[in-house]
Amino acid sequence: MPELPEVEVVRRGLAHHLPGRTITGYRSSGKALRRKTADDRLRLLLVGARVVAIRRRAKYLLVDFDNEALLVLHLGMTGRLGIFPAASPLLPHDHLCWLLDNDRELRFNDTRRFGSVMLFSRQKGADPELLLFTDTGPEPLGPQLSASYLLARANGRTIPVKQFLMDGRIVAGVGNIYANECLFAAGIKPARPVGTIGRRRWQRLIDQLRGILDQAIACGGSTISDFFGTTGEGGYFQVHFSVYGKSGSPCPRCQTPIQSFKLGGRATFFCRRCQR
Numbered sequence: 001m002p003e004l005p006e007v008e009v010v011r012r013g014l015a016h017h018l019p020g021r022t023i024t025g026y027r028s029s030g031k032a033l034r035r036k037t038a039d040d041r042l043r044l045l046l047v048g049a050r051v052v053a054i055r056r057r058a059k060y061l062l063v064d065f066d067n068e069a070l071l072v073l074h075l076g077m078t079g080r081l082g083i084f085p086a087a088s089p090l091l092p093h094d095h096l097c098w099l100l101d102n103d104r105e106l107r108f109n110d111t112r113r114f115g116s117v118m119l120f121s122r123q124k125g126a127d128p129e130l131l132l133f134t135d136t137g138p139e140p141l142g143p144q145l146s147a148s149y150l151l152a153r154a155n156g157r158t159i160p161v162k163q164f165l166m167d168g169r170i171v172a173g174v175g176n177i178y179a180n181e182c183l184f185a186a187g188i189k190p191a192r193p194v195g196t197i198g199r200r201r202w203q204r205l206i207d208q209l210r211g212i213l214d215q216a217i218a219c220g221g222s223t224i225s226d227f228f229g230t231t232g233e234g235g236y237f238q239v240h241f242s243v244y245g246k247s248g249s250p251c252p253r254c255q256t257p258i259q260s261f262k263l264g265g266r267a268t269f270f271c272r273r274c275q276r
């Protein structure tokens with residue numbers, strides 16, 4: 001499943017291709033994604049509209065248009081976005097295609113069809129972003145995430161810190177991989193009750209989380225040229241993990257074998273010597 005860094009890499013890749021381009025056509029496979037796509041509306045609102053910007057919130061991509069339409073995309077489990085020459089043949093599972101005014105096409109490919117596409121018109125009043133993200137916590141790479149904020153949200157609570165971090169209402173978009181990795185980097189045991197963590201350790205955790213996410217994004221950045229090629233291959237990148245998926249391997253710091261267990265139903269990896 002794409003995690004936040006991969007979605008951010010896709011955003012940065014698309015930011016080179018989409019802003020300033022006008023949508024000149026739309027076609028779809030007719031198959032439902034997570035929900036049935038509103039093909040008529042997608043055609044009506046977006047054909048003729050020009051892309052102004054592409055943004056990310058949590059694991060959603062937001063495309064702003066000059067007619068105040070807002071396209072919101074989620075990659076789900078297997079969704080991929082790519083820019084292709086318009087004449088190139090479609091690949092299996094290319095479900096939605098937006099033709100651009102430079103003879104290229106934005107294609108949404110999704111094998112398992114858990115992805116989603118939503119379309120809003122800001123002209124209708126209520127700001128769709130407020131509706132969609134009411135319960136979404138601050139971005140991990142944004143200025144609103146601070147030790148004070150986490151300290152306040154954790155105060156008096158006993159849930160394990162790993163589950164707390166993966167709760168999108170607390171922090172946006174931290175998935176299982178990055179929760180495991182940042183807790184190892186910060187030396188905090190995944191099962192530790194959140195209410196027992198002090199300000200300095202929260203700060204260390206935030207610093208480590210940001211460093212790891214930045215590194216993953218930078219690493220993915222080097223594959224952008226492949227990702228937006230004609231083959232649609234690539235896009236996933238090798239990030240060096242310290243503990244994730246490393247059960248039984250020596251801890252990179254102290255050589256103690258990494259242990260694993262299920263926490264809240266999710267695979268959890270840690271070093272019992274380095275993490276307290």
Ligand SMILES: [Zn+2]
Pocket residue numbers: 251252253254255256271272273274275
């Ligand atoms: Zn260790």
